[in-house]
Amino acid sequence: MKKEITFEDFQKVDIRIGTIIKVNDFPKAKFPAYQLKIDFGALGVKNSSAQITNLYSKEELVNKQITAVVNFKKKQIANFFSECLVLGIYNSKNEVVLLQSSTIEIKNGEQVS
Template sequence: MNNSITFEDFSKVDLRVGTIIEVNDFPKAHRPAYQLTIDFGTLGIKKSSAQITSLYTKAELLNKQVVAVVNFPKKQIANFISECLLLGAVDGKDVVLLNPEQHVDNGTSVA
């Protein structure tokens, strides 16, 4: 790795746990994706687009806790505004979502 960052750089990234409360198909996305609505507790409800259709069904995602970056600027994807970025391990074209091993409160900070 040649792009080292400082702890101060890392501390600018706001990683939080949230629970997916709504999952919809996203037919206007260039690659297969879902539109997700995620509850981050006191931080509120945020939306995200995720290209995770190859490994997850809508039923599997509903009520699943996930980890996301919540302080990126909003990004328009087709006709949808994404407000956070889910974290996952990229295995080829598949994305395996990162999530807490045990249930934690929505909005819990990840350090």
């Protein structure tokens, strides 16, 4: 387990629901990854780099709702700026499984609390 934090620490993290609207290959990434464009409703569209190529095809990712941290500083990865962190869990094969909402569609930009 990581170091214990306070509730105030947790409140600094802005986790939102968004829908992937575009997926591109990212050949310049150090590890296999996609470049994602994610619609967060009123927050706008944000870019993210995600190492999820093992379990997800580009086609199945389009229109998929995901969970992401949206208040990180931009991070440059090769020639691409990632503006949010898509959340996932490593499975037993060290592949990232995306965290996503239930089967009920949620409005883009809704905050996780």
